[in-house]
Amino acid sequence: MTLQEEQKINADLLRPLQRTTVWFYLLVAFLGTIVLCGGAAWIYQMWYGIGVAGIRWPIFWAFYITNFVFWIGISHAGTLISAILRLVNATWRRPVTRCAEVITVFALMIGAMFPIIHLGRPWLFFWLIPYPSEREIWPNLRSPLAWDFFAISTYLTGSTLFLYLPTIPDFALLRDQLTGWRKRVYGVLALGWQGTTKQWHRLEAAMQIMAIAIVPVAISVHTIVSFDFSMSPVPMWHSTVFGPYFVAGAIFSGIAGLIIAMAVLRKVLHLEDYLHPVHFENLGKLLLMMTLLWGYFTFIERLTVWYGNSSAEMAVFWETQSGSYSPLFWTMVICNFVIPFPILSIKKLRTITGCVIASSTIVVGMWLERFLIVVPSLGTKFLPYSWGSYRPQPVEILITAATFAAMVLLYALFAKVVPMISIWELKVGGHGRPHMITAAEDEEQRALWRARP
Amino acid sequence: MTHRWGMAVDLDRCTGCEACVTACRTENNVRIAGPEESAKGRSIAWIRVERYYEGDFPDVRVKFRPVMCQQCDAAPCEPVCPTYASHHSEEGLNAQIYNRCIGTRYCANACPYNVRFFNFGNPVWDRPLDLPLNPDVSVREVGVVEKCTFCTQRISAGKDQAKAEGRELRDGEIKPACVQSCPTSALVFGDLNDPESAVSMLSRSSRGTKLMDDLGTQPKVTYLKKEY
Ligand code: SF4
Numbered sequence: 025m026t027l028q029e030e031q032k033i034n035a036d037l038l039r040p041l042q043r044t045t046v047w048f049y050l051l052v053a054f055l056g057t058i059v060l061c062g063g064a065a066w067i068y069q070m071w072y073g074i075g076v077a078g079i080r081w082p083i084f085w086a087f088y089i090t091n092f093v094f095w096i097g098i099s100h101a102g103t104l105i106s107a108i109l110r111l112v113n114a115t116w117r118r119p120v121t122r123c124a125e126v127i128t129v130f131a132l133m134i135g136a137m138f139p140i141i142h143l144g145r146p147w148l149f150f151w152l153i154p155y156p157s158e159r160e161i162w163p164n165l166r167s168p169l170a171w172d173f174f175a176i177s178t179y180l181t182g183s184t185l186f187l188y189l190p191t192i193p194d195f196a197l198l199r200d201q202l203t204g205w206r207k208r209v210y211g212v213l214a215l216g217w218q219g220t221t222k223q224w225h226r227l228e229a230a231m232q233i234m235a236i237a238i239v240p241v242a243i244s245v246h247t248i249v250s251f252d253f254s255m256s257p258v259p260m261w262h263s264t265v266f267g268p269y270f271v272a273g274a275i276f277s278g279i280a281g282l283i284i285a286m287a288v289l290r291k292v293l294h295l296e297d298y299l300h301p302v303h304f305e306n307l308g309k310l311l312l313m314m315t316l317l318w319g320y321f322t323f324i325e326r327l328t329v330w331y332g333n334s335s336a337e338m339a340v341f342w343e344t345q346s347g348s349y350s351p352l353f354w355t356m357v358i359c360n361f362v363i364p365f366p367i368l369s370i371k372k373l374r375t376i377t378g379c380v381i382a383s384s385t386i387v388v389g390m391w392l393e394r395f396l397i398v399v400p401s402l403g404t405k406f407l408p409y410s411w412g413s414y415r416p417q418p419v420e421i422l423i424t425a426a427t428f429a430a431m432v433l434l435y436a437l438f439a440k441v442v443p444m445i446s447i448w449e450l451k452v453g454g455h456g457r458p459h460m461i462t463a464a465e466d467e468e469q470r471a472l473w474r475a476r477p
Numbered sequence: 478m479t480h481r482w483g484m485a486v487d488l489d490r491c492t493g494c495e496a497c498v499t500a501c502r503t504e505n506n507v508r509i510a511g512p513e514e515s516a517k518g519r520s521i522a523w524i525r526v527e528r529y530y531e532g533d534f535p536d537v538r539v540k541f542r543p544v545m546c547q548q549c550d551a552a553p554c555e556p557v558c559p560t561y562a563s564h565h566s567e568e569g570l571n572a573q574i575y576n577r578c579i580g581t582r583y584c585a586n587a588c589p590y591n592v593r594f595f596n597f598g599n600p601v602w603d604r605p606l607d608l609p610l611n612p613d614v615s616v617r618e619v620g621v622v623e624k625c626t627f628c629t630q631r632i633s634a635g636k637d638q639a640k641a642e643g644r645e646l647r648d649g650e651i652k653p654a655c656v657q658s659c660p661t662s663a664l665v666f667g668d669l670n671d672p673e674s675a676v677s678m679l680s681r682s683s684r685g686t687k688l689m690d691d692l693g694t695q696p697k698v699t700y701l702k703k704e705y
Pocket of ligand 1: 545546547548549552553554555571587588589590591592593624694
């Protein structure tokens with residue numbers, strides 16, 4: 025790589041850190057307002073009791089738990105994808121990994137808030153933590169909620185490290201390029217990185233270990249989230265398929281979230297030279313596979329219930345299939361399968377725009393999926409006397425909206441302080457423009473092959 | 478010998494008068510929600526009389542089934558509680574420590590009988606409804622889950638009384654509020670470890686069934702089916 029090329033990479037990727045437009049401030053103000061409103065809604069809910077939300081006997085979990093599962097799902101985009109791509113040494117991954125890893129960290133932070141927001145007495149949330157109390161009362165380790173605590177904190181620690189490690193050389197670059205207090209901050213973050221051979225070896229080794237370690241952690245996290253449901257004898261929750269079903273759904277929504285984030289970054293930060301159509305094309309193929317997997321899981325989940333034909337489960341089944349939740353159910357099917365499947369499977373449609381459209385519907389569909397897992401089962405439990413319905417209330421809607429705003433806000437702020445594409449990795453990778461093989465080239469290759477003696 | 482408290486409910490005797498519901502409410506300081514709040518699903522009733530209708534008009538038959546916590550031996554609500562607020566007592570009761578409850582409401586979801594309730598707001602009793610508040614029972618704060626306890630306060634009072642008098646507990650001496658107030662004696666409470674107690678004998682009756690026995694929760698409440 026020539027010096028000019030390296031300088032261009034530096035200039036392009038450091039531009040967002042150095043120059044801030046008025047649009048950025050407007051965006052931050054707008055999103056910040058929504059987040060503050062969400063915070064106010066939460067304080068209001070704590071003050072008056074969680075009765076201000078729409079949850080009601082017997083539907084004790086609704087929007088908040090839906091959001092919890094949804095955000096933990098979104099968090100599977102990053103670390104998992106980037107770890108797998110690192111492990112299989114996919115060179116096209118280089119510009120993608122950091123955007124993905126950031127999603128993980130922020131989505132996890134937001135997701136982890138929800139079990140606390142939904143508590144009846146949130147100020148006592150620390151009782152879920154096994155802290156050494158003088159009364160020697162420990163959390164109940166038989167409860168999936170206690171497992172959640174361990175799973176999420178492990179995953180958050182792991183993915184933060186996984187994000188941080190490959191950023192160290194970039195922090196060092198920033199330290200060397202900037203002046204004043206920012207130089208000092210980046211100096212601390214760079215941990216004395218000098219780019220010696222020994223340091224590079226250590227970094228490579230550490231990243232390799234992290235990439236291997238993080239995959240089982242990520243898979244276990246969403247399996248454990250699924251245990252929150254499948255460990256209780258509630259119709260259609262008590263299912264062995266939930267573990268893999270949730271993991272598949274998580275990766276599915278995660279990739280969709282990543283594609284949307286990449287497309288936005290590409291437009292807003294003018295990264296057209298780095299995030300190419302081929303990245304979207306490849307992620308689109310991955311998404312296509314997950315669409316099929318999701319369709320398969322949803323189908324078999326329902327098939328086994330229908331075949332089992334137990335009256336309590338069938339009540340929930342018909343409630344979602346053709347009862348009061350059916351509009352949501354069929355919207356989910358359309359969003360998660362009917363729209364994305366053709367878009368992603370037809371090569372002509374698998375463009376950047378196509379991938380973004382498919383991803384947007386998938387994000388909506390996956391949120392609905394989580395909702396449809398949580399609510400109908402609780403509203404249609406065994407005794408018909410105690411069936412109930414649910415309607416979200418303004419607090420719940422506001423808090424939900426605020427978390428989406430918080431995600432974008434955190435992402436935008438992060439993009440202001442850290443380059444969204446790993447600069448050193450691009451340089452190491454020798455950044456040529458990857459291109460898709462055209463039909464003509466393909467034919468040429470074939471002809472060559474056939475012509476061989 | 479430790480006790481194992483259980484109950485038998487004779488559905489043939491239940492007239493659906495709901496005296497048990499009222500008695501339980503008064504005995505246990507159960508919060509009063511009022512019509513609007515109740516419509517929002519905020520009401521609490523540790524015992525309820527479920528009504529089921531059979532047949533078409535005019536040949537309608539109504540069935541009543543009082544449902545309270547079944548004090549399951551394999552209670553699904555217990556293992557899911559992350560703070561041990563819901564746990565099994567030595568006498569086989571499913572006990573709830575209100576101070577320890579942080580309101581995950583997981584137990585309420587896991588309970589197949591839907592007999593766990595949540596305090597959606599701070600409890601208020603308008604005058605004069607606050608006058609009969611029972612001093613032996615705590616008033617539950619907002620955000621905690623509560624449920625039928627077989628009137629533990631009465632159980633301990635009964636045991637203390639027997640101990641003070643230096644004798645064994647007599648069968649039928651302890652009566653939870655619902656049992657005491659049932660005009661037709663449809664509810665019978667006692668010690669299942671005592672094979673001679675009324676509740677033990679009723680539990681062994683051929684009319685006896687357990688609610689949703691197939692779930693494996695091993696309830697300690699036996700329902701005696703109708704004889705007609
Ligand atoms: S009836 Fe419900 S609350 Fe009572 S012990 Fe059984 S599962 Fe727990």
